Amino acid sequence: MTMNKALLPNVAKTKLTKGSVIVAVLATALTGAYAMVALTQAEGTPAERDELPANVRSSPGGYRSYHFWHSGYNGGK
Amino acid sequence: MKVQCSNCGAPVEFRFDDSLVRVCGSCKSAIVRTDRGVETLGKMADLVPMDSPLKLFSDGKYFGRGFMLIGKAQIQHSAGGIWQEWYAKFDDGRWGWIAEHQGRFSVSFEVPDMQGLPTANAINAGTQVSVGGPQPYTVTEVGVAKYLAADGELPFRLGINESFLFADMSDGVGGFATLDYGDPDQPTPTPTMYAGQWVALAALGIAGGEAAPRDATPAAGKKLACPECNGSIDVRLPDASMRVVCPYCNQMISTENGVLALLGMLAVKAKPEIPLGTRAKFAQQPDTEFVVVGYMKRSAYVDHSWYSFDEYLLHNQSVGFQWLVCSDGHWSFVQPVDTAAITINGQRDASYQDVTFKAFAGYTMRVDEVYGEFFWRVNAGDMSSSVDSIAPPAMLSRELEGKELNTSLATYLTASQVRAATGVSVVDRAVGVAPNSPLRLPYLGWISALAFIVLTATAMVLAGRAHPHQVLEQVFSVPPGKPALPPPPVEAGFETPPVGEEAPGNAFFSEPFDVKAGENLEFTFGASLSNSWAYVVVDLYDEATGQFVSVNRELEKYSGYEDGESWSEGDDLRTLYISPIKAGNYIARIEAIHGSNTDISVFVRIRQNVFRWVNYLGFAIALLVLLGIAGLFRFFHNKKRWSNSGFYGPPGAYTAAEDQDDEDDDDE
Numbered sequence: 037m038t039m040n041k042a043l044l045p046n047v048a049k050t051k052l053t054k055g056s057v058i059v060a061v062l063a064t065a066l067t068g069a070y071a072m073v074a075l076t077q078a079e080g081t082p083a084e085r086d087e088l089p090a091n092v093r094s095s096p097g098g099y100r101s102y103h104f105w106h107s108g109y110n111g112g113k
Numbered sequence: 114m115k116v117q118c119s120n121c122g123a124p125v126e127f128r129f130d131d132s133l134v135r136v137c138g139s140c141k142s143a144i145v146r147t148d149r150g151v152e153t154l155g156k157m158a159d160l161v162p163m164d165s166p167l168k169l170f171s172d173g174k175y176f177g178r179g180f181m182l183i184g185k186a187q188i189q190h191s192a193g194g195i196w197q198e199w200y201a202k203f204d205d206g207r208w209g210w211i212a213e214h215q216g217r218f219s220v221s222f223e224v225p226d227m228q229g230l231p232t233a234n235a236i237n238a239g240t241q242v243s244v245g246g247p248q249p250y251t252v253t254e255v256g257v258a259k260y261l262a263a264d265g266e267l268p269f270r271l272g273i274n275e276s277f278l279f280a281d282m283s284d285g286v287g288g289f290a291t292l293d294y295g296d297p298d299q300p301t302p303t304p305t306m307y308a309g310q311w312v313a314l315a316a317l318g319i320a321g322g323e324a325a326p327r328d329a330t331p332a333a334g335k336k337l338a339c340p341e342c343n344g345s346i347d348v349r350l351p352d353a354s355m356r357v358v359c360p361y362c363n364q365m366i367s368t369e370n371g372v373l374a375l376l377g378m379l380a381v382k383a384k385p386e387i388p389l390g391t392r393a394k395f396a397q398q399p400d401t402e403f404v405v406v407g408y409m410k411r412s413a414y415v416d417h418s419w420y421s422f423d424e425y426l427l428h429n430q431s432v433g434f435q436w437l438v439c440s441d442g443h444w445s446f447v448q449p450v451d452t453a454a455i456t457i458n459g460q461r462d463a464s465y466q467d468v469t470f471k472a473f474a475g476y477t478m479r480v481d482e483v484y485g486e487f488f489w490r491v492n493a494g495d496m497s498s499s500v501d502s503i504a505p506p507a508m509l510s511r512e513l514e515g516k517e518l519n520t521s522l523a524t525y526l527t528a529s530q531v532r533a534a535t536g537v538s539v540v541d542r543a544v545g546v547a548p549n550s551p552l553r554l555p556y557l558g559w560i561s562a563l564a565f566i567v568l569t570a571t572a573m574v575l576a577g578r579a580h581p582h583q584v585l586e587q588v589f590s591v592p593p594g595k596p597a598l599p600p601p602p603v604e605a606g607f608e609t610p611p612v613g614e615e616a617p618g619n620a621f622f623s624e625p626f627d628v629k630a631g632e633n634l635e636f637t638f639g640a641s642l643s644n645s646w647a648y649v650v651v652d653l654y655d656e657a658t659g660q661f662v663s664v665n666r667e668l669e670k671y672s673g674y675e676d677g678e679s680w681s682e683g684d685d686l687r688t689l690y691i692s693p694i695k696a697g698n699y700i701a702r703i704e705a706i707h708g709s710n711t712d713i714s715v716f717v718r719i720r721q722n723v724f725r726w727v728n729y730l731g732f733a734i735a736l737l738v739l740l741g742i743a744g745l746f747r748f749f750h751n752k753k754r755w756s757n758s759g760f761y762g763p764p765g766a767y768t769a770a771e772d773q774d775d776e777d778d779d780d781e
Contacts, residue, residue, distance in 0.1 A: 045397065045448040047468045047507045048524040050555040059554060059743045063564035063736060070568055070732035074575045076693070077633035077722070083691040084663040 118144055119153045128183060129202055132266035136184075143263065145270055155273055158262045161187055162351070164430065165213060166314055167199055169265050173317045175220050179204040182211070182319075184265035191257040191276075192517075193355045193369055193490040200267055208268045210307055211317070217433060218317065219289040221309030230292060233300035236280050238518035239452075242292075244306070250282035250290050251453035255516040257297045280304075285454035287311050311451070314431070339364060340373050349390065349406050350428055354486035358383075365483065365492065379493055383408055383484035386439070386539055387425055393437070393535040395446045397524055403427035403435065405535075407485035413476040413499070414764050415757075421481060434488060437531070438523060443547035444531045444539075445508065445523035452520040455509065461760075463502045463509050465522070470502030470509045473548045475760040478512070498763070501548060505754075508549035525549045546754040553750040554743050561740045568736060572729040579724035581635070584626045586718040591619045591647070591705045593712070623701040625656065630696035632722040639686040639716035640707065642670040646683075647707035649715055653699045661702075662694050686716075690725065 052060075072078075114127045123139035127146060135144045136157055143154035171182045184200035201209040201220075212219045224244075231242060236255055243249040259276040278297040282290045290308040294300035335351040338344070344361035348354055348368065357366045358379065365376040385408035393403045407426035412419035422440035429435075436447035456464045461472030480495040497514035506525035511518060526534070528541035628634070640647040646669040654661040666689060672681035705715045 044451060044454055044466075045522050047466050047504065047522065048397070050506065050552055053551065053553065053555060055554045055743070055746075056556055056560065059557065059739065060560045062739055063560055066732055066736050066739065067564050067567050067571070070729065071571045073728055073732075074571060074725070077579075077631070077725070079633055079690045079692045079725075081689055081691055083694075085660065086663065087658075087660045 114146075116144065116146075116151045118142055119151055120144075120156070125151075128266060131206075131208075132183065132202075132268055134184075134263070134267040134269070134271055136264050136267075143271060143273065154271070157264075157273060160262045160264060161195055163187070163195065163197060163353075165197060167197075167211065167213060167319055168321075170321070171319045172321050173201070173319045175201075175203075175209065175312070175317060180209060182265075184263065184267040186263040186267065186271060187261040188258045189261045191259075192515075194488055195261065200265070209309070217311065218314055219309055219311050220317075221289060221291065221307040224290075224306040224308050227306045230304050230306060232302050233278055233294045233304070236292070238513060238516050242282055242290075244290075244308075246284070246288070248284040248286055248288065248453075250284050250288065252280050252282050253452045253518055254281045255279070256281075283311070283451045283453040285451055285456075288453075337366075337368070337373060340366065340375055341378075347390065348486055349404060350486060350488070353428075353488045354406075355488060356483070356491050357486045358484050360484070367490075368486075376492070379483060381410075381482045381493075383410055383482035385423065385425065385484060387437070387531075387535055387537045389485045391535050391537055393427065395526070395534045396530070397446050397448065398432065401429050401432055403429045405437070405485075407483075407487045409480055409484070409487075409491070410482035412479045412481050414479070415474070415476055415761055416759060419479065426485065426487060436521070437526075437535075439531075439539075440547065441545060442528070442541065442543035443550060444526040444528060445547075445549060446526055446534075447510075447521045447523045450509070450520045450522045452511070452518050455511070455520055461500065461502065463511070465509060468504050468507070470504045470507070472760075473501045473503045473508070473755075473758050475500040477761070477763040496763075500760075503548045505549045506551040523549060525551055545757070546750060548754065548757065550754060552747070554747045557740070557743055557747055561744075564736055564740070565733070568729070568733060572726070576724040576726070579722050581720050581723045584628060584634075584719045584721055585623055585701055586716075587621070587623055587701075587703065588714055588716045589621050589703070590712045591707060591715050593707065593710050619706060620702060620704040623703070625698050625700050628653070628694060628696055628699050629721055631693050633693055633725070634691050635688060635718075635720040635723040636664055636666070636691070637686070637688045637716070637718040637720075638666040638668060640668045640670075640705070641714040642668060642683075642685045642707070642709070644671050644673075645669070645707060645709040645713070647685075647705055647709075647713060647715065649703065649705045649717065651717060651719075652702040652704075653694070654702055655695065655697045655699055657697055658695075660695070662691070664689060664691060690723065 116125050116127070118125050118137040118140060120142040121137060121140040123137055125135050125137050125144050127135050133146060134154065137144055141157045143157055144151050145154050167182055169182060169185060173180050180201040180203040182199045183202050186198050187195055188198060189195045197213045199211040199213065201211055203209055207222060210221045227244060231240065236252055238252055238254055240252040241249045242252065257276050257278055259274055260271050263271055276297050278294040278300050280292040287310050288308070289311050290306060292304040292306055294304045335348045337346045337348050337357065339346055339359040339362060341364040342359060342362040344359055346357055346359055348357055355367065355369050357368055359366060363379045363382045365379055367374040367376050387405055389405050389408065391405040393405065394401065404427065405425050406428045409424045410421055411424055412421045422438060425437040427435045427437055435449070438445045438447050450465065454465055458464055458469065463470045476499055478497045478499050480491060480493055483491055483493055497512050499510050499512040502509045508523040510521050510523065525547065528539050528543065531539050636651060638649045640649070646667065648665065648667045650663060650665040652661045652663045666687045668685050668687060669683035670685040671683050672679065701719070703717050707713050
């Protein structure tokens with residue numbers, strides 16, 4: 037036996053709004069970005085990359101005799 | 114059994130041995146069987162034309178048992194409404210009652226010798242009555258009604274125009290019961306109980322039966338002439354309407370029992386935004402087309418002022434009456450709910466269909482303007498009280514008028530949804546936040562929890578997979594002074610560098626080591642410093658390609674004693690991380706200078722595949738900021754909603770208790 041539906045109308049379900057979708061997308065993007073960073077072990081700290089000139093590499097003593105041109109740190113108290 | 118009508122002599126047939134009264138088809142006299150033969154109870158009034166899908170002598174089934182509708186009575190509520198009761202003779206010999214009012218049907222049977230039922234004095238709307246079943250009944254209405262007219266055979270001695278006191282009850286899960294106390298002036302202490310179920314018409318499988326009497330042919334609509342101005346009034350529900358307002362002269366007209374009577378001119382002429390007669394379909398009942406048949410402007414007494422809102426009465430033949438309400442430009446589709454299906458939690462909160470509705474406000478309500486037609490004796494100035502509880506976008510309203518407790522479920526609609534439903538270009542003029550305005554950013558809690566769970570789970574899995582391994586650890590002694598820089602090869606064309614004061618000796622080369630691809634590198638620099646500084650550069654040189662990667666760190670450590678306190682600052686041990694570099698065989702060139710006058714020890718360690726919790730922390734904070742901003746947005750929206758909450762007494766009855774209520778709400 038079916039009860040008269042008009043007597044027990046259903047409570048409207050809360051629907052996702054645009055705002056919730058935007059927050060969910062941003063949260064997913066952040067979580068995804070973290071997963072990418074953690075997986076690739078990428079770091080924000082840049083490391084200088086360079087190449088030793090070919091003439092240095094081929095010269096006697098090679099890189100061992102070549103002085104890298106670090107400007108150096110002359111600080112401290 | 115065939116007898117002759119004691120009034121007109123026409124043959125009258127009692128089809129069943131246990132039917133008591135038969136209405137004579139010729140003269141409408143009620144013929145009652147007695148031990149001494151037949152008597153007449155008097156002439157019945159003509160049936161009020163009422164549209165009904167049920168017909169006399171129709172067959173049907175209820176829980177597999179067949180029945181025939183062999184009699185019916187029309188009963189008028191003391192508030193004016195008329196409903197029909199049909200008397201069903203079942204195949205197993207029982208009598209059943211099928212009540213029909215406003216598109217709703219209930220089937221019930223007499224429950225003989227029911228003990229422990231409440232007396233008439235002890236029963237009110239909202240009273241719970243337990244009769245031993247799994248669910249107690251809740252009284253939805255205590256009222257007085259009288260028999261107006263009847264037809265066919267009846268299983269009881271019906272007294273025309275005899276009033277009786279009744280209490281309607283339901284159990285919230287489809288159960289229905291009525292207590293009949295008889296004479297309202299001298300109610301019996303042992304009421305008769307009729308119990309059964311609310312049912313859908315289709316489930317009764319009604320078929321066959323006599324054609325409806327000619328004067329009871331359903332009327333799709335009628336035109337009436339206003340007794341005051343003779344204006345033509347469209348009456349869309351001539352069977353059900355009891356009040357009609359003349360659109361020309363604004364007279365309230367009673368249409369009870371087909372007799373027009375002027376009830377007085379209304380002070381204000383209502384101007385509904387949605388015209389009467391408009392047809393509408395709502396998403397909540399997409400297969401049901403409603404007609405707007407009435408309009409009321411009502412007011413709620415809130416915080417010492419009356420705030421008006423609009424109510425449109427909607428009608429559909431199958432589902433009866435429902436409402437479309439507009440308050441401060443916020444629309445709601447309102448459906449009646451079985452009061453017994455509501456559970457009151459504590460003082461004010463309610464739950465329905467496992468959804469908790471938080472108590473929002475209680476007010477006194479007043480009818481201000483009326484327009485169109487209504488199925489009850491409405492009038493401007495009518496008062497009632499109501500308590501609203503919310504679970505946005507839904508709202509439960511429990512409205513008490515006299516001894517009748519009506520519960521309804523409102524579902525929020527946007528103006529564009531109302532436009533789509535009605536085809537009327539209602540203006541979007543929503544102000545503020547309605548009690549049942551949809552939540553801003555719903556499911557934020559779930560989104561937050563899920564995001565943090567995924568973030569943390571990712572971190573934990575990757576932390577478990579990361580196995581740090583050392584590729585270099587070296588300690589060496591660095592003499593004071595700046596390094597002596599040999600001249601570069603002439604052909605390189607570099608400018609001649611300055612020559613240092615000290616001899617070379619502060620650049621060191623490691624043994625070759627392997628660096629793996631896809632793994633970050635952690636550099637740890639340390640120096641034995643005392644009130645001095647050091648600067649360390651590590652160049653990872655790939656012998657195969659000539660490429661190198663260079664990192665550096667400055668270290669310093671100072672301490673002292675000043676003004677009775679010792680102090681220290683700086684770090685002589687620091688770490689930095691770089692992203693993975695190309696795999697290969699590398700040599701580390703480590704160069705250091707420092708400010709000490711003596712040799713210092715410099716420590717360098719390189720590790721790979723080190724899990725970085727700090728990255729997790731950074732992203733967790735970013736997520737927290739995002740969700741925190743969203744949460745604040747939602748919080749302030751909800752705060753605006755609840756700023757309208759409150760429980761107010763009737764006008765002029767402001768008490769200290771009201772202040773207490775307000776404080777309670779603030780606490781929430």
